[in-house]
Amino acid sequence: MHFYKLKRTGIRAYLGIGLLALALAGATHLPxxxxxxxxxxxxxxxxxxxxxxxxxxxxxxxxxxxxxxxxxxxxxxxxxxxxxxxxxxxxxxxxxxxxxxxxxxxxxxxxxxxxxxxxxxxxxxxxxxxxxxxxxxxxxxxxxxxxxxxxxxxxxxxxxxxxxxxxxxxxxxxxxxxxxxxxxxxxxxxxxxxxxxxxxxxxxxxxxxxxxxxxxxxxxxxxxxxxxxxxxxxxxxxxxxxxxxxxxxxxxxxxxxxxxxxxxxxxxxxxxxxxxxxxxxxxxxxxxxxxxxxxxxxxxxxxxxxxxxxxxxxxxxxxxxxxxxxxxxxxxxxxxxxxxxxxxxxxxxxxxxxxxxxxxxxxxxxxxxxxxxxxxxxxxxxxxxxxxxxxxxxxxxxxxxxxxxxxxxxxxxxxxxxxxxxxxxxxxxxxxxxxxxxxxxxxxxxxxxxxxxxxxxxxxxxxLAHIRTPDEVADNLDTQTKELGQRIYNTYCTPCHQRNGMGDGSRFPPLGGSEWVTGDKKRLIEVVANGLEGPIQVAGKPYNDLMPRHDFLKAEELAQVLTYIRRSFGNDAGPVSAGDVRQVLGK
CATH class of the missing domain: 2.120.10.30 (TolB, C-terminal domain)
Incomplete structure (x- = not known):
């Protein structure tokens, strides 16, 4: 009984040494x-x-x-x-x-x-x-x-x-x-x-x-x-x-x-x-x-x-x-x-x-x-x-x-x-x-x-949808989108901040719960219109990437999209008017 246990233990040890040697040798194929x-x-x-x-x-x-x-x-x-x-x-x-x-x-x-x-x-x-x-x-x-x-x-x-x-x-x-x-x-x-x-x-x-x-x-x-x-x-x-x-x-x-x-x-x-x-x-x-x-x-x-x-x-x-x-x-x-x-x-x-x-x-x-x-x-x-x-x-x-x-x-x-x-x-x-x-x-x-x-x-x-080339009409997620602010957002903002306003999880910050969105209107208008570069904090987390300028948008369009993000993604902030935009940007 003891001899059998010793023999079995010895076999396991021998096999262990053999497998270890095989791994260390960098074998290209194992059974x-x-x-x-x-x-x-x-x-x-x-x-x-x-x-x-x-x-x-x-x-x-x-x-x-x-x-x-x-x-x-x-x-x-x-x-x-x-x-x-x-x-x-x-x-x-x-x-x-x-x-x-x-x-x-x-x-x-x-x-x-x-x-x-x-x-x-x-x-x-x-x-x-x-x-x-x-x-x-x-x-x-x-x-x-x-x-x-x-x-x-x-x-x-x-x-x-x-x-x-x-x-x-x-x-x-x-x-x-x-x-x-x-x-x-x-x-x-x-x-x-x-x-x-x-x-x-x-x-x-x-x-x-x-x-x-x-x-x-x-x-x-x-x-x-x-x-x-x-x-x-x-x-x-x-x-x-x-x-x-x-x-x-x-x-x-x-x-x-x-x-x-x-x-x-x-x-x-x-x-x-x-x-x-x-x-x-x-x-x-x-x-x-x-x-x-x-x-x-x-x-x-x-x-x-x-x-x-x-x-x-x-x-x-x-x-x-x-x-x-x-x-x-x-x-x-x-x-x-x-x-x-x-x-x-x-x-x-x-x-x-x-x-x-x-x-x-x-x-x-x-x-x-x-x-x-x-x-x-x-x-x-x-x-x-x-x-x-x-x-x-x-x-x-x-x-x-x-x-x-x-x-x-x-x-x-x-x-x-x-x-x-x-x-x-x-x-x-x-x-x-x-x-x-x-x-x-x-x-x-x-x-x-x-x-x-x-x-x-x-x-x-x-x-599958994440691999095939999308159909230009059938796969367009904006087909039923009627709100102008949302359509502008989906066109210009979703590449970074995503359709749900939550960002990409690393480079681009979320808009939902962001003090940059729900806080001072003047700062928000300036950031979206003129762009922003460099380190910032959003909801206590650091971000450091590029926000391109969007000053090509008309005052009415900018007001619509800012109002949309201030009222979406769990946000509940007041609207932005075209007059607010003109006052800040002079346009």
Whole structure:
């Protein structure tokens, strides 16, 4: 009896050591019985048949990008440095093999407290992570969850920036010692959204665009040199407005990025673009980036329905003129407007069926500014690749993050997919930016038998309201809206403050219960008409973004929309008259 117990204990110990050695070796494929079981509800997600999903962690903080080490340890970059989250980066470890993180440690209290922290990756034994204004690295210590306490500054963005700049710093590394970092631009098309002349409809962009000197592109740096600034790097590609997701593809040794398109086509040019066109255009671009790539921003945008680069209205375009768009690089795929592709990952493992090998997973964070149509995106897609180019149509790989359909307000979405990572066993990890949920997706079926049958159910997801192209009439949420103030609000205010007046939960403040709305009329009129930039407090919470000027609205229109917001979203304040507006603004 004692011998049997000893023998059984010895076998368990031997197996434990073997599995640990396998994990530390970074194996790319494990048998199904060594993978943890998926959750009974699959973590609330829908995936192709024979995949299983489990929730690794429920609330890490406002999670952005993610990376998984060879031993299975997980590192996640949080949106903020500190601010109640105990450090800007979180480390997770599963100590009992059930697939769920039972150790969670925050680290990284840095001098740079800028928001929109984003990138994180492992390169040559270092954990690299970024804020809006810097790229850092810390040495990983074998067997230890947290990296070395010493933080090394690799790159510093030494420009002056406003809060509305697209200045997240994802990074990618090639195999020749280079690091690639984007420097995003602040505007839709090289115009000032706060000060005249760029804040009014119909005004032209600056030509040539001075922003392109230091923004709207990707720069190449040394991966190991400390204390670099942009002057230490070289311009690698240009004409790229805003990049949050970027990845080096080892299969063809090339750089790829997903690019956010411009906004405000209808708001700034209501005579040229309908609200429907503004909701679905321009495309979010999936691009292959090589030395000298020029994607045409700010002069051109990509229309995924026409399949062509079109002249931006700030430079004389009207939605029909191509100008010299043909000379600029077209994307591999143009996804519908405002889906917010925030990460891209080329699958290298062998756990998933062969069709996924070297293909691209893309996390769509979801739109905020498709009004008066439902918000869209909020899923993880997949693009099959062969010989360095897409080999088929894009697919819906994982859906169900939002928990509702249609998605009227961004705050309605329960979760928003953000970051992607591949584990040492070939599992796919996905982060959520709202509460910091982390999912792990595993394949449990027959790799060789996987095909059309297992994919069929996901094809139907393309018909859902948050993915399909909306019908211009049937899907217009304003069809029954008769109040003028509400219609003006839905056109100009919902992109930031949302249809329910609750904001987007992070960048843009709520209007419901806001002292800025229900308080002094004069201040409210001045803010909406003249814009506002810089840090403010709303209902005790800090915000720091851009409120564009709306002085193009007539006094009567401004009065109508201000009265609407003062009497909506739980507010109960007095009306604003056209006379009040004229008295404050002299118009």
């Amino acid at each position: 199904h019985d060594t993978l943890p079981a998926g959750d009974a509800d699959q973590g609330g997600l829908t995936t192709p048949d024979d995949f299983e999903t489990l929730v690794v962690a429920d609330s890490t903080g406002l999670a952005r990008h993610i990376v998984v080490n060879d031993n299975g340890d997980i590192y996640i970059k949080l949106r903020y440095f500190g601010k109640g989250q105990g450090g800007g980066t979180v480390a997770l470890r599963d100590t009992n093999g059930d697939g769920r993180a039972d150790v969670m440690r925050n680290f990284g209290n840095y001098q740079d407290h800028s928001s929109l922290a984003n990138g994180i990756t492992i390169h040559n034994g270092y954990l690299y992570y970024s804020s809006s204004l810097a790229v850092y690295r810390s040495k990983l210590i074998p067997g230890q969850l947290l990296p070395d306490e010493k933080t090394e500054l690799i790159l510093k963005d030494d420009h002056e920036h406003g809060p509305h700049w697209h200045i997240t710093k994802p990074m990618a590394f090639d195999d020749a010692g280079n690091m690639y970092v984007p420097f995003g631009a602040p505007s839709d098309a090289c115009q000032d959204m706060v000060n005249s002349p760029g804040g009014k409809p119909g005004n032209r962009g600056v030509d040539p665009c001075p922003e392109l000197e230091k923004h709207g592109g990707i720069w190449k740096f040394s991966a190991d040199k400390p204390n670099q600034t942009q002057a230490d790097g070289s311009l690698y590609a240009t004409g790229l407005r805003s990049i949050v997701g970027m990845r080096w593809n080892p299969a063809d040794k090339s750089l790829y990025a997903v690019v956010h398109g411009r906004d405000n086509l209808h708001r700034l040019f209501p005579g040229l673009f309908t609200s429907w066109q503004s909701a679905v255009l321009p495309a979010e671009e999936f691009v292959k980036v090589t030395q000298g790539t020029n994607s045409g921003w700010p002069y051109y945008y990509y229309d995924q329905m026409k399949g062509r680069k079109m002249l931006n209205p700030e430079y004389g375009g009207d939605g029909k003129k191509e100008g010299e768009g043909a000379k600029y690089q077209k994307p591999l795929i143009g996804f519908p407007g405002h889906w917010a592709p925030n990460d891209v990952l080329f699958y290298q493992g062998s756990q998933f069926p062969e069709r996924y090998k070297n293909g691209a997973f893309i996390a769509f964070h979801g739109s905020t500014n498709r009004a008066p149509y439902p918000q869209a995106g909020y899923f993880v897609g997949f693009v099959p690749f062969k010989n360095g180019v897409p080999s088929g149509e894009w697919e819906v790989f994982a859906d169900g993050f939002a928990g509702v359909d249609p998605i009227i307000n961004v705050s309605d979405a329960k979760f928003r997919p953000m970051g992607l990572a591949e584990g040492p066993d070939g599992s796919l990890y996905i982060t959520d930016s709202k509460v910091g949920k982390v999912w792990r997706i595993m394949f449990k079926g027959d790799r060789k038998a996987f095909g059309t049958k297992q994919l069929a159910s996901m094809e139907q997801h393309k018909l």
